[in-house]
Amino acid sequence: MKILLVTGAIYAQNSSRKHFTGLDYVVTQIGQSLSNDNEIVFFTTSPIGEKSVVDGCKVYSYSNMSVIPYILKVGLKKYANVMKMKCSFKEKIKNARSMIIAEYFESIIEKEKPDIIHINGITYGNLLCANKAAKKYCTAYTLHGLSYKSNECSDFQKNIEKSFIRSALEKNIKFSVVSSGVLKNIENDFKRKSNAYIIKNTIDIKKSGKNREVLRKKYGIPNDANVLICVGSIGQRKNQVQIIRAYQLLPDEYKEKLYIILAGKNNIKGYINKEIEKINIKDRVIITGFVDKNTLAELYEISDANIVVSKSEGFGLSIIEAGYFGLPTIMYKDLDAYEDVYFKGGFTIVENREDKNVKDAIIETFNTDWNKNFIKREVEKNKKDLKNQYIRFYNDAIKECVFLDINKIVKEVNCFENEI
Known part of the structure; x- marks a missing residue:
């Protein structure tokens, strides 16, 4: 089967991109896990460079210069329509670029002629690509989260996603989601049952093979310290500042031993740094900025x-x-993926979102004797069936091959008077 995966970016060698997101890693992992028995083609809607390489897969991306020939293919009328969109000027410019990229994408699908096009994430740019494939190629869609639930997404992006979900539910299209909680949110918010696939994310991350004591010395952490890690871009949604507030509530004997690693790009430098300085724990909190997989x-x-x-x-x-490293996780019970990832012996569950409850969970975690090998085995179980789940998903999408009216979705958001 030839599978064309469309996504914002991927984790590729020789990429011009400096920073990658969890989604970039996940979609790359999906493609590579399928590449032994299938022909995998990636297309990125963001520029990561034309020389980008992923082992066992074909990659199509671009530089801003390379898509200049496609500018005139869009047509002045469509550029004028972009200016009528109900979104910020910055987003209008981004959307105009998405139109150009969609023209480039059309040339790729005519060249590659895939059996299935897999759209990862519901964005305006991705839907433009889906529209180019409409009625020619079967398309599958995956929601790797819900933008309309996020405070970090624009109203335009939220409305695009909501309109897509509404249309997909009406047409009974089998899209996939990454957790039971995401599906429950959709069914509750749209008052409608869905037959969406639940395909849990997974990722390969290789151990460094370096001595733990040597590594701790590298990061200035004593060998007898308790180290708590939180991974992801630092911001309101990830809520890392609550960890700092919970630290302040810990008894002194726990404060003295605890170090906190915040691994991710710092999007709220002023705010979180002030909180850290306020309680004078700069020497206990390591903010790494963006880190690659090896780090x-x-x-x-x-x-x-x-x-x-x-x-x-x-x-x-x-x-x-x-x-994969045998680490237990402290997490809230109301997280979307709770039902999909939880197993006894691998988690400390926080029942409600008060700082003192997070503090109690930290104490409980460092007073528990965890079986690291057991945790590793349980997590590995989830990885084994990823390939088969996606192949079943694709086969069903090909068998039914229901086409969404992308124009209807965009019009519902009230951003165009004419078709895209």
Whole structure:
């Protein structure tokens, strides 16, 4: 089967991109897990460079210069329509670029002629690509989270996603989601049952093979310290600032031994840094900025537990990553992926979102004797069936091959007077 995966970006060698997201890693993993028995083609809607390489797969991306020939193919009328969109000027420019990229994408699908096109994430740019494939090629869709639940997404993006979900439910299209919680949110919010697939995320992350004591010395952490890691871009949604507030509530004997690693790009520098300085724990909190997979492996290896206190989280990739290293995870029971990832002996569950409850969970975690090998085995179980689940998903999409009216979706958002 030839599978064309459309996504924002992927984790590729020789990429011009400096930073990658969890979603970039996940979609790359999906493609590579399928590549032994299938022909995998990636297309990125963001520029990661034309020389990008993923082992065992074909990659189509672009530089801004390389898509200049497609600018005129869009047509002035459509550019004028972009200016009528109900979104910020910055987003209008981004959407105009998406139109150009969709023209480039059309040339790719005519060249590759895939059996299935897999759209990862419901964005305006991705839907433009889906529209180019409409009535020619079967298309499958995956929601790796819910943008309309996030405070970090624009109203335009939220409305695009909501309109897509509404149309998919009406047409009984089998899209996939990454957790039971995401599906429950959709069914509750749209008052309609769905036959969506639940395909849990997974990822490969290799151990560094370096000595733990040497690594701790590298990061300035004593060998007898308790180390708590939180992975992900630092911001309101991931809610890392609550970990800092919970630290302040800990008894002195726990404060003295605890170090906190915040591994991710810092999007709220002023706010979280002030909180850290307020309680004078700069020497106990390590903010790494963006880290690649190799460095992230080192950080997991020097840690004793993982913590996820996000306000919303479609899946929570760090839970799986940490599990590969035998780390237990502190997490809220109301996270979307709770039912999909929880197993007894691998988690400290926080029942409600008060700082003192997070503090209690930290104490409980460091007073528990965890079986690291058991945690590793349980997490590995989830990885084995990923390939088969996606192949079943694709086969069903090909068998039914229901086409969404992308124009209807966009019009419902009231951003165009004419078709896209």
